[in-house]
Amino acid sequence: MPSTMGSTSRDDLSRAGGARAETASGTTDGTTAGSTNGGTTAGTAPPGDVPVRLLDEKGVRHPDPGLDRWLTDVDAGTDDARGALLALYEDMVVARRIDAEATALQRQGELALWPPLQGQEAAQVGSAAALRDDDFVFSSYREHAVARRRGVASVDLLRVWRGVTASGWDPYAVGMATPQVIIGAQALHGVGYALGIQADVERGVVAPGEGGTAAVVAYVGDGAMSQGDVNEAFVFAATWQVPLVLFCQNNQWAISEPVALQSAVPLVRRAWGFGVPGVRVDGNDVLAVLAVTREALHRARTGGGPTFVEAVTYRMGPHTTADDPTRYRDASELDVWAERDPIARLAAYLRAGGLLTGDDEVRVRAAADAVAAELRAGVVAIEDPPPLSVFDHVYAEPHPTVAAERAEHAAYLAGFADTGTTTTGTTTTDTTTSGEGADR
Structure with missing residues (x-):
């Protein structure tokens, strides 16, 4: 039987404290300057519509007692805390470098296609960093940084795009299913796996460990929110109160369809309509994403049921290398979102605190270049299978x-x-x- 709804309130998830994601135009919905994203404007948006933020666009850290409690390991001021922050930074830099190299490989005929992630590094790295080894991930075709954080080898990310395999890695070895190309289908897969976790615990097959049971994160995009599969996943997740986090990277564009034409209200409101608590977060703020995802996963692991996270971010590149975004979006959008670059934002915060030195930056760039070189060599060396x-x-x-x-x-x-x-x-x-x- 489905368990009762968790006691988490809407106010718990949509905090009044902390700096909110205001755009250059003064709007608070995290979209481009002058956009209303479903009609919300400065001073009129419900609290849940305003993205939670801890790092502003200049890299200034703003306290939020409700979320800071999930960041004690990175806020501790110790060598370990510095190491954890630098690891987030390096993962984001390396993910962008892999993305650039994969794009180049496709342009040179070594890959059939590639879906870039540039601009979404914080949303992916921050959420993946919240996962435990026993958690399981279901993703779309763009979560390259999540896969790498889960332990997928860089060259394995590209196998399916070279057309030499139907998947690319062993899902059970890394706790992550291979990419789902059917838009939104992974949301249902995530609910099904979460039901399995729930059933194993109820039957005594698996005993909850310290911190609760394993949990599932299913990644979708804003375009997938218009798919029936995702809406069905909401129904099942809410009814059975499964240990699931449905994580939406709202990158503003479903290929050429802007999010404002898909939804008259911010996507986070849809979750509440299904009875699923939702939170909207600045998807270019890796610390806010990490905190929000940790909170949502804790709720899932301890019987609180599912949570929907809308990470407001931006797809800086094309939908895929077969797409030409200049045909449908204005270049001024890129200028606005370039000012919100997630890597530059974290770097500014780390430099201001003396946590990122010039030597660190040189080391990270060298590490990223080494990964890219290894990736290129590995892809070119892939043999056609029987x-x-x-x-x-x-x-x-x-x-x-x-x-x-x-x-x-x-x-x-x-x-x-x-x-x-x-x-x-x-x-x-x-x-x-x-x-x-x-x-x-």
Whole structure:
């Protein structure tokens, strides 16, 4: 039976304290200058519509007692705290460098496609840093920084985009499913996995550890909020009070569709309509994202049910490398959001506190370049898998239909081989082996 709704109030999630994300135009909704994002304007937006912020655009830290309690490890002023902050900074810098290298690889014909993440580094790194090893993640195709934080090798991020695998990594090894291309479907997958966690605990299969049970984070974008799957996920999550955080990166554009044309109100309000507590956070403030996600995960782990997080950020690049955003958005938007750059914001905060030195910056840049060089070498060296490996891992167990299709395709491939000769990728060995050792 579904458990009762948690006692968390709307006021708990939409704090009055702390600096709020005001734009250059004076609006408080975190959108571009002059935008109303569903009709909210300065002084009229409900408290929950104003994104929570701890670091302003200049990198100045503003206290918020309600959220600061989730940041004691990074606010402690110790060497460990400095290390944790520098790790957040380095992860963001490396993620952007991987993104740039992957874009270049696609332009040079080494990848079929690439979905850039530039501008969304804080939303991804901050939320991923809140996760435990036993948590599980379901993502879209853009959460590269989340995957890397979970332990996915950089080259494995690009395998699917090179067309040599159907996934890229073992989900159970890193606690993260491979990318979901069907918009919003991962929200339902997240609810299902969270129901499994809940059932295991109720049946005594798994005992909650210190800090509660494992939890699930499902990442979606603003465009996915218009999909039926996401709305169905809200219904199930609220009804069964599952340990789920539905994390929406509102990057303002669903390909060429601006968020203001998708929703007449800020997306966070939709969650409350389903009975799911929601919080809106400045998605370019890595500390606020970290705090909000930690709070939401704690609620999920301790029986408080699901939480919706709307991280207000911006997609600085194209939707994918097949997209030309100059056809539908004004360049002035980029200028406004460039002033809110998440990496520059954190760097300013760290420099002001003497936590980021010139030597640190040189080291981080060198580390990012090394990752990019390793990524390029690894991608170029990827070999094409045996053709029949496409039939591997369709199901967890052997299936007669798949076996028949494998045999049919093997016969088809054999028709291209000369009698007594072999052809790369179509040898007798390739067409008869199971291919279980092939790349995933």
